[in-house]
Amino acid sequence: MKPPTESEVTSPVVPSVSATESPVSNPSLSGLTRRELLIGGGKVAMVAAVSSLFSPFNINVKAATPKSLSFWQFYSPGGGVATQDKWFQDMVKSWNSSHDIKVELLYVPNQDYMNGSKLQTAFASGQGPDIFVISPGDFLRYYNGGVLVELSQYMEDAAKKDFFDNVMETRIVDGKIYGLPMEVEPMAMYYSHKAFSEAKLSEADVPKTWDHLIEVSKKLTKKSQFGCLFETGPGYYQNFTWYPFLWQGGGDIVTPEGNKSAFNSPATVQALKFWQDAIKEGVAPRNELGFGGGDPVANLASGYCAMQNLGIWGVSLLRENAKGFEYGVFPCPTPPNGQPKSVLGGWSFVANAKGKDPETAAKFCVWALGSMSDDSIGRVVDWCIKAKSDISPRKSALEKATELGGYKDGPMKVLKDDVFPTGRGEPRVPPEVYKAVSDAIQACQLGGADPKQQAAEASQNIDAFLAGYSGAPLR
Amino acid sequence: MRSSLDAPSVVERRPAGRRSGVRLKRSQREALAAYLFILPDALGLAIFVAVPMLFSLSLGFFSVNGFGGFRFVGLANYQRMLIDPLFRKSLWVTFVYVLILVPALYITGLGLAVLVNRRMPLIGVFRSMFFMPNVVSLVVVALTWQVMLVDKVGFVNRVFQLFGLPGYSWLGDPNITLYSILFVTVWFLMGYYMIIFMSGLQEIPREYYDAARIDGAGPWATFTRITLPLLRPTSFFVLLVSLVSAVAGSQAFDLIYVMTRGGPANSTSLVIFYIYQQAFQFNNYGYAAGMASFLVLILLVVTITLFAVTKGGRFHFT
Numbered sequence: 001m002k003p004p005t006e007s008e009v010t011s012p013v014v015p016s017v018s019a020t021e022s023p024v025s026n027p028s029l030s031g032l033t034r035r036e037l038l039i040g041g042g043k044v045a046m047v048a049a050v051s052s053l054f055s056p057f058n059i060n061v062k063a064a065t066p067k068s069l070s071f072w073q074f075y076s077p078g079g080g081v082a083t084q085d086k087w088f089q090d091m092v093k094s095w096n097s098s099h100d101i102k103v104e105l106l107y108v109p110n111q112d113y114m115n116g117s118k119l120q121t122a123f124a125s126g127q128g129p130d131i132f133v134i135s136p137g138d139f140l141r142y143y144n145g146g147v148l149v150e151l152s153q154y155m156e157d158a159a160k161k162d163f164f165d166n167v168m169e170t171r172i173v174d175g176k177i178y179g180l181p182m183e184v185e186p187m188a189m190y191y192s193h194k195a196f197s198e199a200k201l202s203e204a205d206v207p208k209t210w211d212h213l214i215e216v217s218k219k220l221t222k223k224s225q226f227g228c229l230f231e232t233g234p235g236y237y238q239n240f241t242w243y244p245f246l247w248q249g250g251g252d253i254v255t256p257e258g259n260k261s262a263f264n265s266p267a268t269v270q271a272l273k274f275w276q277d278a279i280k281e282g283v284a285p286r287n288e289l290g291f292g293g294g295d296p297v298a299n300l301a302s303g304y305c306a307m308q309n310l311g312i313w314g315v316s317l318l319r320e321n322a323k324g325f326e327y328g329v330f331p332c333p334t335p336p337n338g339q340p341k342s343v344l345g346g347w348s349f350v351a352n353a354k355g356k357d358p359e360t361a362a363k364f365c366v367w368a369l370g371s372m373s374d375d376s377i378g379r380v381v382d383w384c385i386k387a388k389s390d391i392s393p394r395k396s397a398l399e400k401a402t403e404l405g406g407y408k409d410g411p412m413k414v415l416k417d418d419v420f421p422t423g424r425g426e427p428r429v430p431p432e433v434y435k436a437v438s439d440a441i442q443a444c445q446l447g448g449a450d451p452k453q454q455a456a457e458a459s460q461n462i463d464a465f466l467a468g469y470s471g472a473p474l475r
Numbered sequence: 476m477r478s479s480l481d482a483p484s485v486v487e488r489r490p491a492g493r494r495s496g497v498r499l500k501r502s503q504r505e506a507l508a509a510y511l512f513i514l515p516d517a518l519g520l521a522i523f524v525a526v527p528m529l530f531s532l533s534l535g536f537f538s539v540n541g542f543g544g545f546r547f548v549g550l551a552n553y554q555r556m557l558i559d560p561l562f563r564k565s566l567w568v569t570f571v572y573v574l575i576l577v578p579a580l581y582i583t584g585l586g587l588a589v590l591v592n593r594r595m596p597l598i599g600v601f602r603s604m605f606f607m608p609n610v611v612s613l614v615v616v617a618l619t620w621q622v623m624l625v626d627k628v629g630f631v632n633r634v635f636q637l638f639g640l641p642g643y644s645w646l647g648d649p650n651i652t653l654y655s656i657l658f659v660t661v662w663f664l665m666g667y668y669m670i671i672f673m674s675g676l677q678e679i680p681r682e683y684y685d686a687a688r689i690d691g692a693g694p695w696a697t698f699t700r701i702t703l704p705l706l707r708p709t710s711f712f713v714l715l716v717s718l719v720s721a722v723a724g725s726q727a728f729d730l731i732y733v734m735t736r737g738g739p740a741n742s743t744s745l746v747i748f749y750i751y752q753q754a755f756q757f758n759n760y761g762y763a764a765g766m767a768s769f770l771v772l773i774l775l776v777v778t779i780t781l782f783a784v785t786k787g788g789r790f791h792f793t
Contacts, residue, residue, distance in 0.1 A: 115736070117755040124541040124760065141758055145542030223636075224628050232647060234738040285626040286647020286739065304628060354543070431757035439561075439741065447649045447740035 066356035068102040069130035069364065074113040081320045087387040091368055091379060101360050103131065110291075115235060123147060123354075130355035131364055133347040134179060136170040136426040137236040137434065142350065143178060144430070144471035149351040149362040151370065152177035159372050167393045170425040171348055173472045179348030180369045182383055183390035185311045186342040186419045187244055189213075189228075189333070190296060190411075193326040195220055195306035207333045210245075210274050213307075217283035220306035227283035229305035230275055231293030234442050239434055240345055240426055241293065241309055242441055245271040248338040253427060253437060258474035259466055263437070264459035270335055272444040272451035279445055286446055301325040311345060312415050315389035329411035331419050344423040346393065372396075381406075391420050428475050436461040528771070534764035541758040552765035562766060564741055565749040568653065572745060573721040575654075579661045580717045581710070584668025589702070591669065592676045602673075606666035613663070613726060617733035620659045621646065649742035652735055656743055659734075660726050668713055675709030676702070711785050715778065722774055723747060746770055 071092065075084045088105055096102045106129065112118045122128045123145070134142060142148050152160060153176075160177065164184070171179040191206065199219045207213035217227025231238040246252070251267025254260060278284035285305065290298025296314040299305050301322035308314075309332070318325055331340050349369055351361035369380060380397035384390040385406030392398040398416075401407065407416040429437075440458040443449035466474075499507065535553070538546040556562050591602045608616060623630040624645035632642035645655040679702065687697050703710075720726065724747030731737060737744035737752065744752075746766065754763035 115732075115756070117751075120541055120755045120758065126543065142542075145540055145544070145758065147542050226627070232739070234736050234741075286644040287621075287625055289622070289625055289628075435561075435752075435757070442738055442740040446647055446738065447742075449740075 066101060066130075066360075068104045069355070069357060069361050070106055071103050071131040071364075072106045072108050072113070072119065072129035073133050074108055074110040076107050076109070081316055081388070083387040084383075087379075087383055094375070095364060095367065099360075101357060103364055114237075126354070128352050128354065130352050130357065130361040132350060132352065133182075134350055135236070135240075135345060135347055136428045137240060139170060139179065139428040140430050140471055140474070143173060147353050148178040149353045149358045150176045150178060151180055151351065151362050151365055154363050154366045155370050156372055159366075159370050159376075162372070162394045162396050163370075164393060164395065166423060166425055167344060167346070168425075170428040170475045177370075179350045180365050181346045181348045181393040182369055182380065183346040183388060184393045184420065184423070185313055185345040185390055186415055186423045187241055187309065187311050187345070188329050188331055188342065188415060188419045189307055190300055190310045190314055191307045191328050191330070192300055192303070193328065195225065195303070199306070203328065206328070206330045207307075209333050210335050213333045214277060214281055214283060217278065217307065218281065221283045225303055226285045226305040228278060228307040228309070229288060229293060229299055230278060230284055230309045230445075232285065232287050232446060233292050234438050236434060237292070237294060238441060239437050240343060241311075242271065242275065242437075243343045243424075243427065244332050244341045245274055245335075247341040247343075247424060248332070248334045250339070253429060253433065254462065254466070254474045261459040261462035261466065263440075263462055264455050268440075268455040269451045272440060272454060274335070275441065275445045276448065276451065280448070296327075297321045300327065312390055312412075312419075313388060315411050315415070316387075319389070327411070329414045329419075331414075331422065340422040342419045342423040343426050344391075344420070345426045346390065385412075391416055425475070428472075430465070430469065430471065430474070432465040433462050433474065436465070531764045532768050534761055535768045536765075537761045539760035539764075541754075541760050548761065552762045553769075555762060556766060556769060561741065561744070561749060562746075565744045565746045568742065568744055569722065569724070569746045571653065572657065572724075572727065573718065575657050576660060576721045577714065577717050579657065580664055580668050581713055583661055583665040584713060585672050585706075585710075587665060587669040588672030588676055589698070592673055602669075605669055608663045609667050613729035614733055616659065616663055617730045620655075620730075621734050624655055646735055647739055649738075649740045652739060652742050656727065656730055656734065659730055663726060663730075664717075668717065671713055672706065672709060675706045679705045711781070715781055718777060718781070719774060722770070722777065 073088060075088055077085050077089075092103050092105050108118050109116075119128070119132065128147060155177065163181070167181055167184050168177065171177060171181065189207075196202065196205070201216065201219060205216055207216045213228060220227035231241045246268060249267030249270050251265045251271060252262045255262045275284075279286060288295070288299055289302065289304050293299070293308070294310065294313070296308055296310055296318050300308045300310070300314075301318060315329075318327065332342060334340055349365040351358055351365050355361055367376065369376060377394065377397050377400065380392055380394050381401045381404065384392045384397065385401045385404065389412060392401050402416075407413050436458040440454040443454050444451045536547060536549060538544075538548045538551070587605050591598055591605065624632075626632065626644050626647060627642055629645070631645060635642055643651060646652050683701050683705070684697060687701055692700065724731075724745045727745055728747050728751070731743050731745065731748050732751075735743045737748050747770070750763045750766045750770070753759045753766065
């Protein structure tokens, strides 16, 4: 028997009226008085009002067997880099061709996805996507909200071991994996060859220390150009870019146990002061062009700045949107007695535990990025060296990508060989802790506040929050 | 002409058994008709405004994580507001914002209306130009001004350089940024208030001005003795609407969201933006709802005060 179509199931039964029949002559309407019509209409309105009142937060209607799962992400069709959207389309097409329960991609604009309310309102109304992508900075919000499915239960042991430890540490709770990264994005410094040559600087002048960076930046600063650029907009991204400077001096946000603040330290103070000095010396801007400090085309390639603190994604953005622009990459400079450090960002596939079919959603994530099949490994390779410019989160995929020449020279080689080994996973902290760190960075960098005082205040706020915190450990 | 409700013949044709027991007077039928016409709007307001407001008010007594977790916390959210320095800071930022924006909109709106309320060539073009920002999306406005106000290479700083003036970080200096946002808000809204004031000006009879001129009144005396007093109802409307939208951050939210994200250093974090952050970035829906209720309370006090001072917005000129 042919199953009923969706419209057959959901369409209300409406008595048909033939072209020759007058609607007035319909017995179901002609006997209805105005009063009855009003009473009936009122009842319908009441039912609608009551059901709409109680639907948010409470009712999550689940179909017995969903026909499709929704997958929300922010790589737009025909967007900045066409190959990235195509990678998503190809992946979904491949899954749909071999599975009964289909996956449907939904594009959410980047700004709305990262800083907007789309995802949050969807979850609040019980209509969150079945599959979505998150960064480590947002991990605890969703994990503590109980909406992440454990993915490791569907993974082979070999696949679990295939992911780098420093990449996975912020996606694991109690030894269980809740997010599978598609990429690793270390932070470094980019510099413009043109700006360097105009200032009569060479590769030998590439800064190694913080003081040296300020000194070189002064030489590069001109009437319409800043010497260097650090992110200035408040948000998760700014914190992310600042962490390497905190870690280089041995600092951290919380203690290794994750239950007390470690923020009030000399390392924090010097990192806050370093960014403040760059502004005070007039070598770094207080705001940026384009979509911010993560945009090398609008800032570095346009000549707004000569050096830019930026992640590995800058390579593909420059490759696609600033053809012919010559630049180099070097690891973030270090403070006196400091250690080279970078932060490893990157987005993960996660499955919604309160979605239509959490098991299938989780299996999709594992199928896409976390199985030992050639397809799965090849997909990670394609994303990291063809669609985008990233380090692979998997050992096998990194080997294969290296064999294919993805990191053989230029910026990608520096990022893989010199920057990635010094990397540490982007910390996962609850929003309240992120906000305390963000306020300290903003107050010092742009408000000229005393770094010592800000470090102490932020530390107090973090401790006050952690005293009542009962979620997954901070990392 | 008889309305359909005013048609006894229809009732008379009904079978006796179905006739209503209560016969309404004509005035009652008219009142009923009026209520029926109002009903759709009233229902819409009730379902989409009043009920969510009540729902939001009740959320303020819960801890809500946005993933289905509810916990009754009594007045904890309101107690938290008292000790939250970021909330206090956002209240102060909102106060400064309102204090400057409302008079600025009044003065620029009225000033422009007086300027363009005359017959001269191309006056329609000027009116259109002043109103033009209103037809552009606020996001586009914000993005455009963001580029124009950027450090060093922005249009505004380039103009400053032409005159040998130092450049400023209009959107990056916590001491300046709120005023930059205020400037853009006024630029965006002044055309809208200009139109409202123009409609008020055009209702003032010309005879008053003719009589004043015959009596020897100058432009200033005419403005202060005739125009301003007769614009009181319009002024009340403008002040009320601009005040409510300033406190609620109707326009400011979009501008701040795009241009500064509440920064630098929380210097543009209006209450409405902080509420948004708490709800959608920190998933503290209960706390955000508590703050929203507090904001509504402020708006109520302000509006009631305005109505009390102006005796319900009724003005008598005799």
